[in-house]
Amino acid sequence: MAEDLNWAIGGEAGDGIDSTGKIFAQALSRAGRHVFTSKDFASRIRGGYTAYKIRTSTDRVQSVVDRLDILVALTQRTIDENVDELHDGSVVIYDGERSWDAEIPEGVVGVDVPLKSLAEDAGGAIMRNVVALGAACEIASFSIENLDEALAKRFSSKGEKLVENNKQAARLGQEYVQEHYAEDIPEYSLEETDEDYVLLNGDEAIGMGAIAAGCRFYAGYPITPATDVMEYLTGRIDQYGGHVVQAEDELSAINMALGAARSGARAMTATSGPGIDLMTETFGLVATSETPLVICDVMRSGPSTGMPTKQEQGDLNMALYGGHGEVPRFVLAPTTIAECFHKTVEAFNLAEKYQLPVYLVSDLAMAVTEQTFRPEEFDMDEVEVERGNVVDEDDIDQYLDEQDRFQPHYDAADGVSPRAFPGTEGGAHMSTGLEHNELGRRTEDTEERVKQVDKRNRKVETAQREEAWDYREYGDADADTLVISWGSNEGAMVEAMEYLDDEGVDVRFISVPYIFPRPDLTDAVEAAEEVIVVECNEQGQFADLLERDTLTRLKRVNKYTGVRFKADELADDIKAELEAEVTA
Amino acid sequence: MSSEVRFTDFKSDKQPTWCPGCGDFGTMNGMMKALAETGNDPDNTFVCAGIGCSGKIGTYMHSYALHGVHGRALPVGTGVKLANPDLEVMVAGGDGDGYSIGAGHFIHAVRRNVDMTYVVMDNRIYGLTKGQASPTSREDFETSTTPEGPKQPPVNPLALALAAGGTFIAQSFSSDAQRHTEIVKRAVEHDGFGFVNVYSPCVTFNDVDTYDYFRDSIVDLDDEDHDPSDRDAAKEKILDADKEYQGVIYEDENSVPYSDLHGLDANMSEIPDGAPEDAMDLVREFY
Ligand SMILES: Cc1ncc(C[n+]2csc(CCOP(=O)(O)OP(=O)(O)O)c2C)c(N)n1
Ligand code: SF4
Numbered sequence: 001m002a003e004d005l006n007w008a009i010g011g012e013a014g015d016g017i018d019s020t021g022k023i024f025a026q027a028l029s030r031a032g033r034h035v036f037t038s039k040d041f042a043s044r045i046r047g048g049y050t051a052y053k054i055r056t057s058t059d060r061v062q063s064v065v066d067r068l069d070i071l072v073a074l075t076q077r078t079i080d081e082n083v084d085e086l087h088d089g090s091v092v093i094y095d096g097e098r099s100w101d102a103e104i105p106e107g108v109v110g111v112d113v114p115l116k117s118l119a120e121d122a123g124g125a126i127m128r129n130v131v132a133l134g135a136a137c138e139i140a141s142f143s144i145e146n147l148d149e150a151l152a153k154r155f156s157s158k159g160e161k162l163v164e165n166n167k168q169a170a171r172l173g174q175e176y177v178q179e180h181y182a183e184d185i186p187e188y189s190l191e192e193t194d195e196d197y198v199l200l201n202g203d204e205a206i207g208m209g210a211i212a213a214g215c216r217f218y219a220g221y222p223i224t225p226a227t228d229v230m231e232y233l234t235g236r237i238d239q240y241g242g243h244v245v246q247a248e249d250e251l252s253a254i255n256m257a258l259g260a261a262r263s264g265a266r267a268m269t270a271t272s273g274p275g276i277d278l279m280t281e282t283f284g285l286v287a288t289s290e291t292p293l294v295i296c297d298v299m300r301s302g303p304s305t306g307m308p309t310k311q312e313q314g315d316l317n318m319a320l321y322g323g324h325g326e327v328p329r330f331v332l333a334p335t336t337i338a339e340c341f342h343k344t345v346e347a348f349n350l351a352e353k354y355q356l357p358v359y360l361v362s363d364l365a366m367a368v369t370e371q372t373f374r375p376e377e378f379d380m381d382e383v384e385v386e387r388g389n390v391v392d393e394d395d396i397d398q399y400l401d402e403q404d405r406f407q408p409h410y411d412a413a414d415g416v417s418p419r420a421f422p423g424t425e426g427g428a429h430m431s432t433g434l435e436h437n438e439l440g441r442r443t444e445d446t447e448e449r450v451k452q453v454d455k456r457n458r459k460v461e462t463a464q465r466e467e468a469w470d471y472r473e474y475g476d477a478d479a480d481t482l483v484i485s486w487g488s489n490e491g492a493m494v495e496a497m498e499y500l501d502d503e504g505v506d507v508r509f510i511s512v513p514y515i516f517p518r519p520d521l522t523d524a525v526e527a528a529e530e531v532i533v534v535e536c537n538e539q540g541q542f543a544d545l546l547e548r549d550t551l552t553r554l555k556r557v558n559k560y561t562g563v564r565f566k567a568d569e570l571a572d573d574i575k576a577e578l579e580a581e582v583t584a
Numbered sequence: 585m586s587s588e589v590r591f592t593d594f595k596s597d598k599q600p601t602w603c604p605g606c607g608d609f610g611t612m613n614g615m616m617k618a619l620a621e622t623g624n625d626p627d628n629t630f631v632c633a634g635i636g637c638s639g640k641i642g643t644y645m646h647s648y649a650l651h652g653v654h655g656r657a658l659p660v661g662t663g664v665k666l667a668n669p670d671l672e673v674m675v676a677g678g679d680g681d682g683y684s685i686g687a688g689h690f691i692h693a694v695r696r697n698v699d700m701t702y703v704v705m706d707n708r709i710y711g712l713t714k715g716q717a718s719p720t721s722r723e724d725f726e727t728s729t730t731p732e733g734p735k736q737p738p739v740n741p742l743a744l745a746l747a748a749g750g751t752f753i754a755q756s757f758s759s760d761a762q763r764h765t766e767i768v769k770r771a772v773e774h775d776g777f778g779f780v781n782v783y784s785p786c787v788t789f790n791d792v793d794t795y796d797y798f799r800d801s802i803v804d805l806d807d808e809d810h811d812p813s814d815r816d817a818a819k820e821k822i823l824d825a826d827k828e829y830q831g832v833i834y835e836d837e838n839s840v841p842y843s844d845l846h847g848l849d850a851n852m853s854e855i856p857d858g859a860p861e862d863a864m865d866l867v868r869e870f871y
Binding site for chain 1: 596597598626627628629630632642643646647648649650651652653656658659660661662663664665666667668670671688689691692846847848850851852853855856857858859860863864866867868870871
């Protein structure tokens with residue numbers, strides 16, 4: 001594996017940390033390097049520590065690690081927060097002219113650059129972060145021209161002058177390091193390649209997948225970390241004849257989306273835990289009225305308002321069991337950012353083919369992480385739109401009753417009834433959250449009740465038969481140890497396998513993107529000697545499910561600190577779990 | 585088809601289970617007539633309703649319809665209409681549905697001004713749950729949950745609508761069939777959110793706000809030379825707590841519906857078989 005570089009900028013919220021980090025990430029990606037970013041942020045706008053971290057390599061990187069090579073520290077706290085990740089030879093760029101005396105840990109190289117003064121020389125103190133980027137380029141032996149493009153992308157809408165000033169600021173930073181620190185800094189070499197990567201986060205991938213799949217109506221209410229989906233769609237979906245509504249709350253958002261779906265539009269809403277709770281009221285209505293709807297839950301740490309800016313995979317049980325009564329739903333959980341795109345497309349197809357709500361469950365770690373991909377990984381030619389059993393004037397006849405009334409809940413053999421979009425002649429019908437007969441009319445008749453419940457469940461049986469509820473697999477299929485995970489842990493686990501391999505631990509790894517229906521892992525579990533389920537929650541919600549499926553006690557590695565798994569740490573945890581067995 | 589549509593085409597074959605004499609019969613008949621007389625037919629009409637005796641209306645009418653959860657019919661109507669502007673959307677509900685559990689949605693639907701009609705069957709009581717106080721119940725109205733009356737002033741839905749920037753605010757009385765129909769028709773024809781609060785007496789649980797009471801106290805705005813385009817005059821009427829008015833109280837003739845403001849005219853149900861042709865541009869943006 002090519003050597004990677006871990007870079008970070010940290011300061012106070014409001015210091016422009018995010019946009020600075022993003023500019024550097026883009027510069028690296030434009031230079032044909034893989035990038036994986038992560039963010040530390042607090043739930044406040046001003047004040048509070050915040051950092052943007054980048055890991056970059058010429059090989060694909062898909063996880064964070066416990067190591068920092070270059071740190072731009074705008075505050076002492078930035079150094080303190082990251083002290084464990086600094087190592088001998090790490091470089092800390094700081095501004096000695098600022099009113100704090102930087103305490104640089106032993107072995108770490110302090111590079112004191114007058115960021116603010118140099119920025120002022122270039123045209124304004126506000127560019128001090130860009131001065132730091134120039135300094136970082138010099139330290140990392142990364143050609144500064146790469147930065148120019150990223151600066152142009154960021155600032156060109158605000159005028160050429162500003163772009164030039166920023167380029168100049170970067171160069172002042174570069175020159176300062178050349179002049180003052182040429183001798184002291186360690187050797188890094190940031191090789192470039194001819195690849196053109198795209199750099200995007202999970203929420204953006206979901207939004208992009210939605211447009212590609214024909215979603216035209218989105219209603220939502222802002223909440224971290226789902227808001228980026230809404231922000232992405234705003235302004236873009238309109239170009240395709242669609243619309244985004246910022247509703248007054250989540251109750252409204254899901255009902256608007258439901259209304260649009262009943263009009264025949266592909267509709268979606270996205271939220272996070274607290275919003276899902278509110279939407280749960282309407283969830284049952286969506287399901288019983290057999291309305292195709294994609295409900296995206298970008299999980300964050302709960303319960304209640306929990307830790308809004310922290311990672312967790314705690315909503316799985318909610319997605320599976322949330323809501324009163326019993327209603328079928330599908331639960332999809334992408335395991336990578338690219339898969340956020342593909343699973344969103346799939347979610348729309350499944351929702352319409354089977355006329356039910358689909359939970360698309362993502363998580364904060366994926367939502368706020370940007371990662372590089374080859375553009376072909378988002379192949380728009382491969383997107384297929386399957387609308388399921390939609391009837392028009394001509395074929396509505398077969399679904400009319402003796403009195404020529406359309407039956408929206410027709411008791412079809414495969415459970416999938418016909419759908420008539422409003423405006424279809426002869427298709428007028430009512431749908432209701434009350435139990436109903438095939439006509440959609442309220443009933444409490446015991447036979448009709450059982451018939452409709454069975455019909456709704458039959459759709460799931462059909463889907464279980466017809467669709468590939470598969471999984472992704474890594475490593476040696478005959479390994480003694482099987483690790484299973486879901487959601488965003490895949491990247492960290494794939495890298496953890498390399499660490500484990502170095503330690504002589506041979507692992508088979510299965511990453512599961514479907515929660516319900518889900519692949520049958522019984523054989524895989526039985527074939528392995530040790531099975532460990534990795535997830536970011538305390539209870540092991542997915543492990544519970546698998547135990548129920550396979551009737552086997554499984555080991556668990558759970559993390560619920562609010563921070564995602566890091567590859568090296570995960571490898572240690574897995575090893576510890578395996579060793580625990582030996583001594584027990 | 586529309587020229588031949590009669591209001592009975594909007595009737596479903598299901599017999600209403602409302603109590604004999606319930607005001608909702610008249611309210612619904614007026615809605616069906618208004619739809620037929622404005623040139624709509626069941627196949628281009630969508631009726632959304634909430635929960636309550638009032639909410640059952642979708643069952644008794646024939647059209648595309650959704651009978652949803654308590655208080656949320658307005659957002660559903662909003663979604664239906666924005667996704668397909670060719671549909672005529674009518675939302676119906678009760679005073680509990682609209683001004684209690686759905687009060688937040690009401691205010692925002694008013695200010696959003698989506699081109700649809702909202703008819704509230706205001707019986708000043710919870711009918712379906714058998715007689716508890718509603719937000720429009722009188723301060724001293726004794727019910728099973730308020731034995732000494734709610735001891736809080738009733739909400740004034742018309743005032744809420746005016747304050748929220750309503751562009752069409754009207755009130756009618758379900759048993760004055762002709763006026764009620766005419767008022768709902770005007771709401772349907774209004775470009776924007778047409779709101780009609782209908783006095784729709786509950787003969788079973790409300791012995792105060794009865795047919796007799798309304799018949800005796802109603803004042804028709806047409807008899808008062810009221811000018812609905814005059815917002816100040818409308819405000820005066822709306823804040824006059826002693827009178828029960830019927831008629832169009834306020835209509836903003838310059839109302840611009842939400843979809844016009846946002847340039848929405850596409851039927852969103854029409855989408856390509858695959859990603860849009862230029863969809864790779866969406867990816868290239870991330871270079
Ligand atoms: C979430 C929820 N809470 C409570 C109820 C019970 N409920 C059914 S109808 C109703 C009140 C209806 O009153 P109103 O809207 O005035 O309609 P009416 O029956 O008088 O026409 C209530 C509280 C419910 N169905 N859902
Ligand atoms: S209870 Fe009242 S509102 Fe309900 S149907 Fe009977 S009369 Fe009408």
